[in-house]
Amino acid sequence: MNLTDMVRSFAAERIRPAAEDLDATERFPAEIYQGMGELGLFGITVPEADGGSGGTVADYVTVMEELSYGYASIADQCGLVELVGSLLARFGTAEQKKTYLPDLLAGTKRCAYALTEPQAGSDLGALSTRARRDGDGWLLTGEKIYIHNAPVADFAMVLAVTDPEKRKRGGMSMFLVDTALPGVTRAYHEKKMGQRASQVGGFVFDEVRLPAHALLGEEGAGFGAVMSVLEKGRLGIAALANGISRAALDTAREHARSRRQFGKPIAEFQAVAFSLADMATDHAAARELIRHGADLLDGDADAGATCSMAKLFASEASIRTTSRAVQILGGAGFIRGVEAERLYRDARITTIYEGTSEVQRLIISRSLL
Ligand SMILES: Cc1cc2nc3c(=O)[nH]c(=O)nc-3n(C[C@H](O)[C@H](O)[C@H](O)COP(=O)(O)OP(=O)(O)OC[C@H]3O[C@@H](n4cnc5c(N)ncnc54)[C@H](O)[C@@H]3O)c2cc1C
Structure with missing residues (x-):
């Protein structure tokens, strides 16, 4: 069976029949999420060497349309893992890849991608979440809003300011933040107009102590990573x-x-x-x-x-x-x-x-x- 037929039948058999209930109950579609991991629908363009499917962007958009034909909130999960998985594959160290990628791509770990803040939506240059050096690690403080999976994520990829002078031009860095760390609060769970099974909420980071290896890629390269x-x-x-x-x-x-x-x-x-x-x-x-x-x-x-x-x-x-x-x-x-x-x-x-x-x-x- 080719990719389109496989995703189309997954959407017809598993997603479409559940869409109305998921919309009404607004719950995380755990069983479908697991099924997507088993079918290899996470990390479509992530290289096979990193545990992904090694597909093309053309494959990825085919999968997204078919999943969304079933129910858009399910496609959202595929899109989220695609972004976070691609960034890990491209910028992660061997250790970071080993810690996060296998579980993420298998559907046994959930991620969030946290950029937006109360004063920084379209204008990401206005971010105020700050990561300061603390010994050989970092201290993270700030607030993120409207983040997919914030209420259910095991870890978040967080964009923060590391050099307020440079900001977008070399002053922002990306961090891998385990949501169980002391100082991380899941702020709220939004009630939304649509895509109601997508769990959207906020994070508050209050002096969260991050190890040195929480930094993804080079210090100051976070904005470029987002753009990539x-x-x-x-x-x-x-x-x-x-x-x-x-x-x-x-x-x-x-x-x-x-x-x-x-x-x-x-x-x-x-x-x-x-x-x-x-x-x-x-x-x-x-x-x-x-x-x-x-x-x-x-x-x-x-x-x-x-x-x-x-x-x-x-x-x-x-x-x-x-x-x-x-x-x-x-x-x-x-x-x-x-x-x-x-x-x-x-x-x-x-x-x-x-x-x-x-x-x-x-x-x-x-x-x-
Ligand atoms: C359901 C949902 C899920 C989301 N998931 C995530 C997520 O997982 N991670 C994440 O980081 N963010 C997420 N977001 C945030 C989303 O990306 C932002 O809401 C979006 O980028 C717009 O930012 P804003 O809401 O602050 O609007 P604003 O930037 O305040 O924009 C308000 C209005 O002003 C317009 N505007 C702004 N600047 C200009 C300009 N220069 N020229 C013309 N018009 C302009 C905008 O187009 C818009 O119409 C999510 C949001 C929602 C609602």
């Missing part, structure tokens, strides 16, 4: 958004064929059929942009603006397609427990996290001017 996985991360979220669009198209098409009004299926009204046509066009166009971005990244070509275009287009398209699906479902589209209603909520965050639409437009316009 940004484009892949954005393509992953674009593919996640496009999985939501495909699910919206399928549920709307099914309803349009079966629902009868004025003596015929509503699909026979041109207004409804054209709306489906626009949904399909949005999905297909987003997929081409995402694939183009993946091909550029796989070929080590300059992919920045293309990945931003893919993220911008696919995420905004997912808001259009899910809104159309709700409209085609009529009153049913507004009722909890109906897939279109959930997809509409799940899509909304995709234009915000992993860089807002406005940030993507900044990047694209800079590449033009």
Whole structure:
């Protein structure tokens, strides 16, 4: 079985049937997470030598769309492990890899990727979480908010300021922080509009004593490390958004064929059929942009603006397609427990996290001017 078929059947058998319950209960999907580890869906592009699948970015975006077609919160977990796993593989010492990668990729350890702070969202240069040298280790103090998996993570990759003079230009470093360490508090668990099975919350670090080997990569190289996985991360979220669009198209098409009004299926009204046509066009166009971005990244070509275009287009398209699906479902589209209603909520965050639409437009316009 090829990769697409394997993930598609995993999504059909394990994810889609659980999505409604996961949305309602907002619980961490532990059994599906474990299953993803067993299937090798964590660390798609992480080299085989580091325990990953050694796949391409094109493989990764395929997996993300298929998982998200099942339920976006599940794809989020794949995306998170992909980023953290890629950074560990690229910048980790042999010891750090041995400590974290096998369990992370097997789905027996959970990670978080902690950048955002109360005063630093789009503007990461404004971070104030501070790591100071303490003997041969570090003392970490600060607060992170809106962090995926903060309530359930075994460890977090945390970006902190190590030199306030230099900040983004050599003054930020990445640390591997075990969440059981004294001084680490999981601040709260957010109640969200959508993607409700994704566990999102905050961390407070109060003089957390970190060993010297908690530093990932060189001191001062943290911001560059974040940038090195940004484009892949954005393509992953674009593919996640496009999985939501495909699910919206399928549920709307099914309803349009079966629902009868004025003596015929509503699909026979041109207004409804054209709306489906626009949904399909949005999905297909987003997929081409995402694939183009993946091909550029796989070929080590300059992919920045293309990945931003893919993220911008696919995420905004997912808001259009899910809104159309709700409209085609009529009153049913507004009722909890109906897939279109959930997809509409799940899509909304995709234009915000992993860089807002406005940030993507900044990047694209800079590449033009
Ligand atoms: C469910 C969820 C999960 C998340 N997961 C994580 C995670 O795992 N790890 C993590 O570190 N973060 C995470 N985040 C944080 C997310 O990345 C940020 O919310 C996002 O980057 C936007 O930052 P902000 O919320 O501070 O908004 P702000 O940066 O305050 O932006 C507010 C508005 O101003 C606009 N804006 C800002 N600057 C400009 C500009 N220069 N030009 C034009 N418009 C501008 C923005 O586009 C936006 O519309 C998550 C957030 C959510 C809600």
